[in-house]
Amino acid sequence: MPDRTARDAFTRGVRALIPLIPGVIPFGLLTGVMAINLGMSPATTMGMTLLFYSGSAQMVALQLLNMGAVPMAIVVTALVINLRFIMYSASLAPHLHHLPRRWTWPVSYMLSDQSYALCSLKLSSGELGQYAHYYYAGTAVAMWLSWQLSVLAGVYLGASIPETWSLSFAIPLSFLALLVPGIRSAASLGAALVGGLLAVFAVDMPYNLGLVSASIGGVMAGLLIETVRQKNMSNALTDDVERDTQ
The missing domain is CATH 1.10.287 (Helix Hairpins)
Incomplete structure (x- = not known):
């Protein structure tokens, strides 16, 4: 059923992303804990999280920092890991390129695996109608907030979580939840x-x-x-x- 208003579309996007949040939280907790264990301050950790906004690239960058890698190697590695976003962007461009820059810049920054998986097929089919970009924005904002808050929780609370909980196991499960419906x-x-x-x-x-x-x-x-x-x-x-x- 097509959304009648932009708010409806945005809200539906948020609701679509909510079931994926349990798979994001452990990933963010691990990232926050790893950064603090490497001696980074909470402010530096959150600044890095805001700058990267890529869980896999951030975790690899933290590992390379721990190994004493040179800064250029860290930057290049992060860029290589994030090459998939070029394919994501090329896939979404025909549906979102008409938007003004006040839209395209923030939604480009907030592009994630989860948002792409939720929106790519719906955008291609045209089922989202005229408010498709609001639906995408709903998934993107919800994912961005979930990641930032998860890392912040990891910074302040994650160290107290027992390793026996195996939080990292939830990461591949979250991606499987995205894959199967597609x-x-x-x-x-x-x-x-x-x-x-x-x-x-x-x-x-x-x-x-x-x-x-x-x-x-x-x-x-x-x-x-x-x-x-x-x-x-x-x-x-x-x-x-x-x-x-x-």
Whole structure:
């Protein structure tokens, strides 16, 4: 059912993101604890969180800081890890590029895996209507606040949480919760399988390049499957036309 107002769309976006917050909280707690354990102050930790706004890149950067890596290596590694956002942005651009800069700049900054997964298919189908960008903004703002507050909680409370709770286990579960509803066709299934297999086999690649390789491989597999499907449909349609003309 199309949203009747911008507020309806924004609220629906927030509600769509809420079930994913339990998977975000452990990730943020771990990030906050790691930063404090490395000797960073709460202010520096939160400043880094605001600047990065990328959990995976921030955690890897913290690990590299702990290893004494040079600043340039940390910056390059973070950029490589975040290459997937180029693909996300290219996918969303046809639906959001018409917005003024007061919209595109903040929503670009708040782009996340979760927001993209929730919005990409809905934007492509057109089901969100004229207030689609408000729906996206709802997911983006809710995710941004969840991450910032989770890291802040980790800074002040996380150290008291027992390691036996295995909070890191919730991280892959949150991404699985995003993946499964998005598998709606042979192309998306093929992309998920190929990307997952590549991620497993390339897990030991340096600078987290396995993630980038898996993303590119999954996209290529999905495009190939969809191209073959459309070609088969075109051939079948041509055969039907020729049969009707005989």
